[in-house]
Structures are given as C-alpha cells and as structure tokens.
Amino acid sequence: MSSLQQTPHQSAGTIPLHTPLLPPLPSLPASSTSIRASLLDALFEPCTQLHTLSLPLLSSTAFPSYPALIDGIRSQLQTLQTSSSTSDTEWLDKILAAHPRLGEKKVDSAQSRAEQAAMEAASGGEGGKEEEARALRALNEEYERTFPGLRYVVFVNGRSRAVVMDDMRKRIERGDLDAERKEAIEAMCDIAKDRAKKFEATAEMNTSA
DSSP states (O other), X not given: OOSSEEEOOOOTTTSXXXXXXXXXXXXXXXXXXXXXXXXXXXXXXXXXXXXXXXXXXXHHOOOSSHHHHHHHHHHHHHHHHHOSOHHHHHHHHHHHTTSOOTTOSOOOOHHXXXXXXXXXXXXXXXXXXXXXXXXXXXXXXXXXXXSTTOOOOOOOTTOOHHHHHHHHHHHHHHOOHHHHHHHHHHHHHHHHHHHHHHHHHXXXXXXXX
C-alpha cells in the first residue's frame, strides 16, 4: 500500500478510487524515503531507476509547486537523454519503459488505469472497437521492434484511440530514437502534471466537503 495518504473520492471516472493526497511541499525534503518514493510512483510510474535518480533531488530541494518539482525531474531526464554515456541513456530507457503499454489489459497503476479508461471513453467504449484494440496491440509491438527498450508514451489528454494510433504510426515511420526519448520525457512530465492537478483538485474538494 502506498505511503501517501489515500482518499476514497472518485470524480466522474477521471480520478481513480483511493487517490493519493500529495504531501505538503514544504515538508517534503524532511519526509521519509518511502513517502518520497510513493510520490514519484503516483506522479510517474513505479520505477527503481527513477527512485535512484530523483529521490536525492526531492530530499535536497524545496520546490514552490508540484509543476516546478516535475520540471526539476524533467531536467534530470533531459540530462540523461543528452548524455554521451550509453549507461545514462539505458537508465533513461528503463524509466521511460515504466509506463504501461496503451491498451494493455492488466495495468497495475490506478492512475494509468484511469487514463486508459478515458481513452476508451473517447473512443466510444469497448463495443465495436475490438478491431481497433487489435491494431493498437500490433502497433505497440511494431513500435517496440523499431525502438528496442522503449515503450510508446503519450499524454492522451482526452484523445481517442484512433488519434493516438495515428500519432504512433507517424513516430514509427520517423524512426528517430533520440526524438522518441525527447517526446517520451515531455509526455511523462505532462502526464505527471495532469495527475498532480487532479490530486490537488480532489484534496480541495475533500477539504470543502
């Protein structure tokens, strides 16, 4: 169970049941390692490599806002992406691959499950969409053959499966590994900011209730 506090609130299917309550930023540097690790897991995805990279940052820096914290982690990821060291880019790839595949049936992260459900809703739900789902699975496989070690990461942001698949095809056809890493970093951080905004909105609703 997460070390972050949990709230049972759920809003219109967009915020997962048992949403984490983000710890107050002023107290974050003095928080336990487990709380800081759980925060990273909630905003991004559970990933040992991300813990190793970013836990020291969270213990040493007082961030004015959650978007600023996420931008700090973005800078760390960009440093790995521009490094000439193969071990650095391999470390980055493990972080980027922590996100589940789009359309995957078994997804551990509650946040990812909600995000994938939103894509299904934008696609008109499951009914009559099995052909699209099969095509998405095939595209995931093609993407991972094109970019070994990576997974396709995108901020869905209410877009349908068909629109997302079109983006995936374009990125596969482009075949640019460095550009993929850049786009995946941006997508991960956009997703994290969206999650933080939803978590904070849930906390405000609970406070005013």
